[in-house]
Amino acid sequence: MNRYFIFFDQLVAKKISPKFLRASSRLRFICALLCLTLSCFSYAGTDQPTGGSYGLALDPVPTVNFVFLTPANTQQQQAKDIIQHSSILATIKQLSQTRYIFAPSLNIVFGSAKGPNFDSTKGQIQIPYQYIDQLLEHVSKTGAYPTQQQRYQATTDALLLTLLHEIGHAYILDRAIPVLGNSETTVDNFVVILLLNDIHRGDDIAINASRLFSTQALNNSNLRNNTFIQQHSLSQQRYQHILCLVYGSNPARYQRLFDSFPLAQRQQQQRQCNGIYSTTYQGWLYYLDN
Ligand SMILES: [Zn+2]
Incomplete structure (x- = not known):
């Protein structure tokens, strides 16, 4: 030497x-x-498949893959069509290049028997077609969405919320992010920070889709029997926390968000939520890719 x-x-x-x-x-x-x-x-210049197509030269490769199992009947086919015609797959894919980068990539399987859930042993997120049908039925029953286009939009918004939630669980495990406190609230924070900062119409989705998952809205819904919903229906406390983050992100823009609340509660939210949002945003900014 x-x-x-x-x-x-x-x-x-x-x-x-x-x-x-x-x-x-x-x-x-x-x-x-x-x-x-x-x-x-x-x-x-990858030759790695990216969800059925091939990455364009110089485009970063998405780090999630979508797998569609064969629908067993026309109803499941309808669910598959709703997902594929929406913009949520592009949104999830784009964020997987910029905000939550998985290596090896994360599989999202549509048409599974169980779920929605994140199966940590298989390293995949599972979404049954039946869940999309149940979401559509739930959305329709509220009577808040008069046209079919609005009902499909509300259904895919709720599905986007579900997917981001499960991606949050997967990301926390993947990056060994410390969970201080309730893991569901930590994931709620992950979802809302992404919605507000990275997703078109994210504020509407956070407000409206969260309302659909509130325990109050789920009272008379078939969705109540779904295991994901049993575990994830938003208690009044979790629902209010989500609204608090939205409000705190821009109090001037969302000043009417707490109009239906009693005055004392409204004033408390208005005092606290800006600080809660800032702390949450700074915390997640540290762990999200950018
Ligand atoms: Zn969860």
Whole structure:
């Protein structure tokens, strides 16, 4: 090994010519450029399937994969169509390149028998087609969405909330993010921070989809028997916390959000929520990719 050092010493001792030094630094520059180019191509010029299509050159590769199991009947086919015609797959994919990057990538399976849930042993999120049908039925029963387009929109908004929630569980496990307190509230925070900062109409989705999952709205719904809903229906406390984050993100814009609350409660929310939002946002900013 010492031979190399001796060789180097001899080179220095012989006073390397400035011409040689210039040539060698030019060579180093060309090598660095070549390495940079090659690393770009190995990252972007992928031959890895990205949900049925192929990544465009220089586009980062999504780190979630969508798997659609074959629908067993026309109702399940309808559920599959609703998902595929919505914008939520593109949203989830885009965030998987920028905010929650999974390596190895995370599989989201539609058409599973169980769920919605995150199966940590298989490393996949499972969503049954039946769940989408139940969401649509629940949305329709509220009577708040007169047109079919609005009902489909509300259904996919609620599905987006569900997917982000399960992605939150997966991300916390993947990055070993410390959960101080209730893990469901930690995931609620993850979802709302992403909705408000990264997703088009995210504030509407946070407000309206959360209302659909509130225990009050689920009282007479078939969704109540779903295991995900049994575990995740939003108690009044969790629902109010979500509204508090939305309000706190921009009190001037959402000043009417607590209009239906008694005055004392409204004033308390208005005092606290800005600080609660800031702390939550700063906390998640530390753990989210950007
Ligand atoms: Zn959960």
